Amino acid sequence: MTQKTQANISLGDPTYLKLQGFLQEEAYLLDQGAFREWLNLLDPEVRYVMPIRTTRERVHGSGLVDQMVFFDENYASLKKRIDRLDTEYAWGEDPPSRTRRFIDNIRIKQLDERTYEVRSYFLVLRSRGNVPDYQILSGQKVDTIVVYDDGCKLKHRLIYPDQATLGVENLGIFI
Amino acid sequence: MTVQDVRGKEFRLSDGTRLQDLLDVENGYISARIVSDPELYELEMKKIFARVWVPIAHVSEIPNKGDYVLRYIGDEEVIVARSEHNTIHVVLNACTHRGMPVCRSERGNSSHFRCPYHGFTYRQDGQLIGVPAHKEAFGEALDKELYHLVQAKVAIVYGLIFATFNDNPPPIDEYLGTMKWYLQMMLQHTPEGMEVIGVPQRWVVKSNWKLGGDNFVGDAYHTFMTHYSAVQLRIVPSGDPKFAYYGVHVSHDNGHGLGLIGAPPEVELPRFYGVPEDIAKKIEATLPPGQQKAFERLAYIHGTIFPNMSFGYFSWATEDGKAPGSYLTLRQWVPRGPYEMEVFTWVLAEKEASDAWKHLARETFVRTFGASGMLEQDDAEMWSNITRATKGFIAREKLNFIYRMGINRKPEQGDWPGPGTVYQGDYSEQNQLNIWRAWARLISE
Ligand code: FES
Ligand SMILES: [Fe+2]
Numbered sequence: 001m002t003q004k005t006q007a008n009i010s011l012g013d014p015t016y017l018k019l020q021g022f023l024q025e026e027a028y029l030l031d032q033g034a035f036r037e038w039l040n041l042l043d044p045e046v047r048y049v050m051p052i053r054t055t056r057e058r059v060h061g062s063g064l065v066d067q068m069v070f071f072d073e074n075y076a077s078l079k080k081r082i083d084r085l086d087t088e089y090a091w092g093e094d095p096p097s098r099t100r101r102f103i104d105n106i107r108i109k110q111l112d113e114r115t116y117e118v119r120s121y122f123l124v125l126r127s128r129g130n131v132p133d134y135q136i137l138s139g140q141k142v143d144t145i146v147v148y149d150d151g152c153k154l155k156h157r158l159i160y161p162d163q164a165t166l167g168v169e170n171l172g173i174f175i
Numbered sequence: 176m177t178v179q180d181v182r183g184k185e186f187r188l189s190d191g192t193r194l195q196d197l198l199d200v201e202n203g204y205i206s207a208r209i210v211s212d213p214e215l216y217e218l219e220m221k222k223i224f225a226r227v228w229v230p231i232a233h234v235s236e237i238p239n240k241g242d243y244v245l246r247y248i249g250d251e252e253v254i255v256a257r258s259e260h261n262t263i264h265v266v267l268n269a270c271t272h273r274g275m276p277v278c279r280s281e282r283g284n285s286s287h288f289r290c291p292y293h294g295f296t297y298r299q300d301g302q303l304i305g306v307p308a309h310k311e312a313f314g315e316a317l318d319k320e321l322y323h324l325v326q327a328k329v330a331i332v333y334g335l336i337f338a339t340f341n342d343n344p345p346p347i348d349e350y351l352g353t354m355k356w357y358l359q360m361m362l363q364h365t366p367e368g369m370e371v372i373g374v375p376q377r378w379v380v381k382s383n384w385k386l387g388g389d390n391f392v393g394d395a396y397h398t399f400m401t402h403y404s405a406v407q408l409r410i411v412p413s414g415d416p417k418f419a420y421y422g423v424h425v426s427h428d429n430g431h432g433l434g435l436i437g438a439p440p441e442v443e444l445p446r447f448y449g450v451p452e453d454i455a456k457k458i459e460a461t462l463p464p465g466q467q468k469a470f471e472r473l474a475y476i477h478g479t480i481f482p483n484m485s486f487g488y489f490s491w492a493t494e495d496g497k498a499p500g501s502y503l504t505l506r507q508w509v510p511r512g513p514y515e516m517e518v519f520t521w522v523l524a525e526k527e528a529s530d531a532w533k534h535l536a537r538e539t540f541v542r543t544f545g546a547s548g549m550l551e552q553d554d555a556e557m558w559s560n561i562t563r564a565t566k567g568f569i570a571r572e573k574l575n576f577i578y579r580m581g582i583n584r585k586p587e588q589g590d591w592p593g594p595g596t597v598y599q600g601d602y603s604e605q606n607q608l609n610i611w612r613a614w615a616r617l618i619s620e
Contacts, residue, residue: 050547052373052374052376052377054281054282054374055279055280055281056280056281056282056283057279057280057283060280060283065373065374066373067372067373067374068372068373068374068375068376068522068537069373069537069541070376070541070545070546070547071541071547072537072538072541072542073542074494076494076495076497077493077494077542080408080410080493080494080495080542080549081542081549083408084404084405084408084549087403087404087407087408089400089401089402089403089404089407089553090404090552090553091401091552091553091556091557092552092553092555092556093552129560131563164281164377165377165378165379165517166376166377166378166379166546167378167379168378168379168546169378169379169380169381169555169556169559170378170546170547170548170551170552170555170556171546171547171552172547172552
């Protein structure tokens with residue numbers, strides 16, 4: 001195992017590109033509604049958590065709270081959510097939303113030989129029905145991703161929303 | 176409380192429509208105009224939210240002296256704070272000088288609130304205690320003693336904090352009536368009672384605020400269709416599509432109501448929602464026999480404290496092969512204009528319970544209710560679409576909602592040990608009509 005490095009992996013590094021490609025592939029699959037393929041990108045031990053943002057004074061920092069969360073998932077519960085979308089009764093996403101996930105500002109640190117901490121900004125645009133206004137979510141993801149010879153797996157995801165009151169009617173979509 | 180209360184008044188809207196023509200509570204018809212009219216929205220702020228007791232927070236959210244949270248009464252922001260004397264105060268978050276909010280952090284701990292505009296400073300109970308350059312600026316013209324942030328009256332019932340800006344509200348016990356028995360059962364079945372885990376989730380739904388309360392107070396029937404996915408996936412452990420039928424439907428005075436659902440006799444249910452043994456012992460030692468009997472064999476409670484605080488006490492299985500988890504959720508439907516509400520939702524567990532039990536409660540809650548909840552997602556979809564479909568002129572003029580489920584059924588206590596007007600079988604719209612009766616009485620007063 002290599003030493004935990006503090007420096008970010010630089011932009012053109014092959015590992016950087018590989019992990020960037022992984023995030024883009026993931027966003028693409030989710031936007032296509034290819035949820036089972038997306039599930040294949042997750043480690044069986046995955047943790048998928050979305051803390052809550054609160055509005056606090058500057059001296060109190062980011063206002064993030066993790067005692068209560070918007071998502072508290074593992075592989076089995078994510079699979080349950082995907083199974084649900086395949087019933088004909090998941091009204092909140094049927095007809096489905098049109099979503100577009102944008103990933104940017106990727107910053108990567110190596111944690112051990114195969115494992116990387118990948119921080120990225122996300123912007124999700126969600127269009128539902130004939131309503132021309134988008135539901136918008138933005139924030140930062142902090143991922144732990146393991147790189148194998150035949151591809152990457154998401155092991156841990158923390159989703160930090162920017163909004164203290166979410167501007168989406170529900171979180172029937174994955175981020 | 177009868178339909179006479181509505182019919183007796185000749186309250187008219189600005190276009191001449193009599194309120195009584197919008198509600199036929201006797202025959203179970205309610206005009207769609209009631210969930211979409213901006214004029215009625217303004218009347219609700221004035222005649223309902225400024226007058227009744229509104230539950231807005233739980234004591235466990237502000238456990239220490241100086242703790243505060245920001246909440247809403249109607250669509251107006253208030254500070255809920257615990258003073259240095261350990262008393263809880265609720266004040267309008269608007270400065271007495273020009274109306275600037277004196278607190279802009281949604282939670283925290285502070286010995287005082289200082290207005291960012293000119294620096295007036297207030298104690299946690301809202302008393303003005305500091306004015307910058309007092310002598311040069313105001314001199315004798317301002318006596319601090321006389322000024323106070325606009326103050327609400329406060330009542331605490333089993334940890335739930337109620338507030339009202341009505342100077343002469345009814346006593347809280349009278350306002351809650353027989354509903355209080357059920358609040359004790361849900362919120363205070365152990366000596367320390369329930370506590371909020373973390374903070375509330377908050378999000379916005381483009382729905383009239385009343386649709387949430389109308390659903391939670393009595394709509395067991397929608398589970399059959401709206402939540403059929405949860406049946407198919409065995410999130411409802413029994414897998415029975417009619418799971419929400421097997422119980423009682425209970426109305427109380429002043430619009431409060433709830434449904435309490437167990438299971439058919441042949442279906443086994445864990446005792447007291449499956450709480451760990453140490454908590455079960457505490458329940459046995461704490462709850463009076465009637466509430467204990469009621470609480471012993473339940474899987475789902477849903478209800479609404481009028482006007483806009485609903486609750487659910489649920490048990491669901493979110494992973495195959497894993498035992499169901501249970502939790503109490505509170506949810507406030509905060510009005511933001513006639514076509515939008517902000518949902519605040521809390522999850523609670525017994526304060527004395529182990530971290531493992533609390534963790535299971537939180538996990539089960541987040542996966543089933545709240546913004547990402549596999550059940551609640553679909554509720555929001557219904558309510559926002561209803562609001563979209565009913566805000567037009569034609570719907571307002573011509574569409575009457577049918578509230579006739581159970582209209583010919585007589586109250587029947589059966590062996591139910593609890594008070595209120597009890598109906599057997601939870602598929603009914605009596606609780607919903609009961610809300611509309613309370614609503615109409617207040618609007619027409
Ligand atoms: S508005 Fe608050 S001090 Fe002037
Ligand atoms: Fe529902």
